[in-house]
Amino acid sequence: MSRFGSQLVSFALYTEYVRFYAIGRTVTPVVVWVKMKLASALFFALLVYVHRVAGLAITWERPLSSFRSGEYGWLGYALFCVIAVIGLLYLWSIRRFGASNDDIDSRGFFIMLALVVATPSNWVLHEAAAAVMLGALYLYFATVFYRVSLPLFTAHLPVPCVLAIATGFHSYGSWQKLVITYYVIAAIVHAHMLKRQPGAATAA
Secondary structure, eight states, rough: OOOHHHHHHHHHHHHHHHHIIIIISSOOHEEEEEEHHHHHHHHHHHHHHHHHOOOOOHHTTTGGGGGGGTTTTHHHHHHHHHHHHHHHHHHHHHHHHHOTTTTTTTTTHHHHHHHHHSOOOSSSHHHHHHHHHHHHHHHHHHHHHHHHHHHHHHHHHHHHHHHHHHTTEEETHHHHHHHHHHHHHHHHHHHHHHTSTTTTGGGG
């Protein structure tokens, strides 16, 4: 299952990469943004479903990567696959809205994601890649929100601490999943703000 899951995520990354560069130029930014919202809705639905079928009391405190094993391992890999697609659609979206961050190399995020998917949860490399990716995304959204909205930037800064307090500091797994969920929402909010900018609908 581990090998199949890694191949599934790799296939999703490859197909969206091809669409990003080969087809993206012919698709309007609004269509890309709608696709990202649909992919995000699928992520939330899968996350709720896997907790329901596997038992919320058992799975709530487990990190996302732990869902790759066991009877519902395919759901764990499906979650990572959807995360990868959301990330690529988000990058596709901001490029089409004419707000690509050329000073930020987005490839690093996908390298970290690939390492997380390809390594067992108890490996130091896995834990390091997950920590670096979460930290890098926090800094990334701090940067983009600072550029587009000071109130959003201010609200973004305490989010990890607020979520840690909300989970009672009891579980890294529950905190991690809430942070990932927040990042998905942050990507949607950022793309939405870019969509509302003058000339966004016709950005090349």
